[in-house]
Amino acid sequence: EIVLTQSPGTLSLSPGERATLSCRASQSVSGSYLAWYRQKPGQAPGLLIYGASNRAPGIPDRFSGSGSGTDFTLTISRLEPEDSAVYSCQQYDTSPWTFGQGTKVEIK
């Protein structure tokens, strides 16, 4: 099983700042089959990034994904108040598909 470890656990930043979220895999994720999801309280998760760096439809270009192998990053270039949420990474390379534990982004 591929274990995904996200850091930090919580990120507290001001509007306009840059957020950098990390997702590290216990073994290489082939094909860059790595996705990022955003989840707001009481809501289902929503797809943000797939294939490590491809934005899902409707996702603004403030969100970008990068990385390969075992190290992946989600960057939010200019935080807005509505970006307050939990962000989770997921690998869909090898069953069982696994998720990271999530990073909570708080907007001051």
Added chain:
Amino acid sequence: EVQLVESGGGLIQPGGSLRLSCAASGFTFSTYGINWVRQAPGKGLEWISYIDSSSTTIYYADSVKGRFTISRDNAKKSLFLQMNSLGADDTAVYYCSRGYSGSYHTPFGYWGQGTLVTVSS
């Protein structure tokens, strides 16, 4: 518009059984693999089961293997999860989720609103 609507959750005693359903609309149901994902209160997401479009390939997480059974009815555009021998650790919101594309390696592009299962005496 792709829609997934889960139902069947509720309060169940330890050791009991429950059957969840997921009704799909807005896409050709018979051409997509579907997953069940759960989220315990205050915890992260946990994938628990996958079924491909023709019910040929089925996977389970170790945490539910032997207790849960996934199935689908393509004619009724519905997905099911039969859950047996439920324990407190199974308390969670259960989501059905469709792949973004119809291929095997695809992220979870569409999600239902979830149904809450509470296992408690």
